[in-house]
Amino acid sequence: MVNTLPCGHPGRAGSLRLCPHLAVEEPPPSTRHLTGVGTRYDLVCAECTPAALVDVCEACADRADQQSFPSGWHGEPEVLVRDRDLGGAWSTRACPVRPLNDDCLAPMPGHWLALTAEGFVRITDDDQWLVGPVELPEETYEDIRDIPDRPRRGLHTSRDGRFAAVVSDYGQFATVVDLDDWLTVLDLDRDWMDNELTRYPLAFLGDGETAKVVAATDWNRLDVFALPGGELLTDRETAAPQKDEPEPEHYLDYFQGALHPSPSERWLVTDGWAWHPVGIPLAVDLAAWLDGDRHAAEHARHLADRDDTWDTPIAWLDDNTVALQDTDGVELYDAGTGRRTGMFAGPAGRMWGHGGLLYVAAEAGLEVWDPAEGVRVGFLEGFTPIAHREGTFAELRNDQLRTWTTPR
Known part of the structure; x- marks a missing residue:
């Protein structure tokens, strides 16, 4: 019975x-x-x-x-803690390279790229050299809030290492450089409307002949460009509503934020917000968008209402599961359905997903979390990396490059 x-x-x-x-x-x-x-x-x-x-x-x-x-x-x-010995391999060497900030070291195949006051610097296991200078236009501080340390520079690199982008996080401009030919291939401008509240939305896609970049071209609009030519691949109409008229079908009243492509680039999560204000991460069906669904970016999947929380760490655990961090810890969402699939308390800091685990650069060191159990399983005290490449984490400070690589 x-x-x-x-x-x-x-x-x-x-x-x-x-x-x-x-x-x-x-x-x-x-x-x-x-x-x-x-x-x-x-x-x-x-x-x-x-x-x-x-x-x-x-x-x-x-x-x-x-x-x-x-x-x-x-x-x-x-907060569940069951730390164990993490193993892995360490490397430390002298490296007198000083990134502009913790967002200015990025992965390259087999090495790293830093953005310094002098420009781009390549960093290998045993050497470093200046590639060349790069500049962005001066900001137009119209109607901007006075928030300390904003705007500031950020650095992005393509998967194959051919392209790099310097962005004005919490600012207006970005530029994409072809490092092989040392050419500026794209200059971007997202206008000045409330951009001091979000990082510049930009992410590289593909590599080789499929290389692209997706970026903001207005406060509420994303576009995709082919590389290296910079051809616009997402031409469409997204006009704002006229006074006393209803909103057009494809108008998006949403402030775009940091972009996070899934590992296979099927999904693109944007960490933005909408009035009044509320943080609303959206999952764009990137595959559909590039396959001809012209307005997929305007009709993205709503993942969560986060009250007044946005511009927080986000990481992909697999091609469908994305981890969103807030003041209480981490929530896990399925990008395909929009459903929350888990949550756990504890993580606070920059996050990376690798091998099914979540790596968090906390204030006291690198934490390793098992999302399936919601448990911290390891801690590397005093090691606070600022970049990650295929299981290798890099810390660059005090004229030293220090890396830790997870067990294979």
Whole structure:
């Protein structure tokens, strides 16, 4: 005999408990009450207390979790730590190269590229040399908020190492350089509207004959360009609405932010925001966009409402699972469905995904997390890398290049 649960349905109980008012087709708003075990929580509506919670079936629990728009937390999460010896290989050598900031060291095949006050510098295992200078236009500080250390330079490199981009993070301009021929192949301008709140949206795609760059060409628009010629591949109409007229079908009222392509470049997550303001990471079907769906970038999948949180670390764990960091830890989302698939407390700092694990450059050192269990499994005290290349992490400071490579 199958037991009937308090929600009125038979079957297995879901992974969280609810007050009875939430076990309905259209649940009211709720708050999350942490249980003290990891990040497990229950849902409670405004009329109830945790004493009223009941077990419900998996379908009712899932519907309430997805549709009751939980906001706010009660209690504290449990940070799970089970550190073990990480092994791996270390290397340290003298390297008197000084990047402009921690966003100005980027991976190249077999080596690194730094952006310094003098320009691009190539860094190998035993040498470094100046490639040449690069400049961006002066910013036009119209209607800009006075935020310290903004704008500032950032560096991006293509997978094959042929192209590099210097961007004005929290600013207006970017330029793409062909390092093989030492030519500027593309100058970009996203206008000045509230750009001091987001990093410059830019990411390289493909390599060799398929090389491309996707970047912001306005505050609310992304475009893709072929390289090295710079041909626009995404010509389309995205006009703003006229006064007292409804918004056009393909108008996007959204401030684009940092771009994060998935490993196979099927998806592109953009870390942007919308009024009033609220952080809303979007997942663009990049494959469909490049295959002829002209407005895929304007009709991206909504991953989460993050209140006033955006411009935080993001990393891909595999080609569908993206990790979004906020002040409480990390939430995992499936880019294809938009559903949250996990969450855990603890990580705080720049993130990289590699081999199914999450690597976090925390203030005290490099942390290694197992997202499947939500557990920290390793810690390298005092090592705070600023770049990653295929399992090798690099720290460049105090005139030393220090790297750690994960076990093969």
